[in-house]
Amino acid sequence: MGDKVSSHNTISAEISPPANNLRQSIGALARSGAVASVIKLASAGLSFLMFVTVAMTTDERQFGLYSAAYAGASLTSFFSIVGQQSAVLRFWPQYAGNNDLNSANGMMARSILVALAGLGSFSLLIAVIGFLPLAGAQTPEWLSICIATTVLAFALGWSEFVACALRAKNALIFALLPRDVIWRAVAIPIFILAHFMQIKMSAVMATYLTAGLLLLCIAPQTLVLFRDTIRAKRGPLTREQKREFKTVTLGLWGVTALPPALSQASTLLVAAILGPEAAGAIFVADRTMRLVVLALNGINQALAPQISGAFHSGDRPHVQRITSLAAFAGFVIALSVLMVFVFFGDQILSVFNPAYATPTMQITLIIFGIGATVGTACGPTEILMQLTGLQHALFKLLVIVNVLGLCATAVLTYLLGPIGAALSISGTIIVWCVTAVFIARRSIGINPSILGFFAGEDALAARSFLKGRS
Incomplete structure (x- = not known):
């Protein structure tokens, strides 16, 4: 059974x-x-x-x-x-x-x-x-x-x-x-x-x-x-359960709704600065970049209930182990996809429109891919923070980093065109993912990145967390 x-x-x-x-x-x-x-x-x-x-x-x-x-x-x-x-x-x-x-x-x-x-x-x-x-x-x-x-x-x-x-x-x-x-x-x-x-x-x-x-x-x-x-x-x-549901829901509402809203805002901002034709090429490069994170997103589908069940039953070493393993597996595949972008980026872009197959747009695609690959190396930080009580910290992080990222996108897009847009958007991804790893490691003693896999932090992080609570 x-x-x-x-x-x-x-x-x-x-x-x-x-x-x-x-x-x-x-x-x-x-x-x-x-x-x-x-x-x-x-x-x-x-x-x-x-x-x-x-x-x-x-x-x-x-x-x-x-x-x-x-x-x-x-x-x-x-x-x-x-x-x-x-x-x-x-x-x-x-x-x-x-x-x-x-x-x-x-x-x-x-x-x-x-x-x-x-x-x-x-x-x-x-x-x-x-x-x-x-x-x-x-x-x-x-x-x-x-x-x-x-x-x-x-x-x-x-x-x-x-x-x-x-x-x-x-x-x-x-x-x-x-x-x-x-x-x-x-x-x-x-x-x-x-x-x-x-x-x-x-x-x-x-x-x-x-x-x-x-x-x-x-x-x-x-x-x-x-x-x-x-x-x-x-x-x-119980009253405590209802209070927890309400508190957690408000935080999760913010962290699940904010990223897609800001993604749309970035697209609209680039369109306003560069015009619809360039924005279309950026949109294609951005959507193609998502192939890099496809493996980790797939793994996350199975990982989420395991994280919640293990963490709230006190099995933090298991959470550390599965998140860092997910980061490693996702990173290996992401790196392979990034290499495909490096060698065949122009052919991929030309499938959407031959006009997109330019050196500038291939560089733009590679920059997007680098940002996504680094984000994948950080592991399933977003779902980890959502499911372990760090949703409010995640929301604050997303707001601060993405507001600054939108400002950077406006400036760099105006100065450098599509490459500037890619640099700022990828930089935003890298900053919030790396910062989220530090927050998770400090707050709950779990390092979901590939560093947690290579450093064997499934045991070290758990001991650090327990010492901090004692």
């Missing part, structure tokens, strides 16, 4: 498990991380193809509106679930790992209600924007596209929450496949069929179709989550 709970493809984890059965071995965790990395790689490829097929079925103006709607819905979705995608990863393993299924189920029910309330409120806000007369003066479809964006924002936000809720229960494959693979694999042939039937879609129709297919693909996940939560035995949460 315990093996079923710890399996990465378990659909339901409502069976009351002993704490040690929630913890995966290093080998099992490596397999789960490898599976998640493959899923994320497939997701990246399918995402690219999906946008290509949408562009095929729309004209230039309509695809521009669709892109804006998708970007707006994506950004809104990060805010609208009020940090609950990380809250479930924090609290479910924490309580279930300590054999307190009543509290774990109570927290899950509370997270679902908070997420739905946030999704409803923010989605309604987008619809209200659609009725503003000045905003739609130049766009006749303004109201229709805003309402369609409302549906897409709800779908994206809910799919993210459901996936994280299932990941918290170690149902990794069932959590990731519907949104990352199945949704896009279903959407692509539908848009291709529309193209060959010479159906020119409007942005509104394409947005509704994208949202509807996503909701359909995650319907089984939604049913399983609701079924398990309704059937589960739940005890009333």
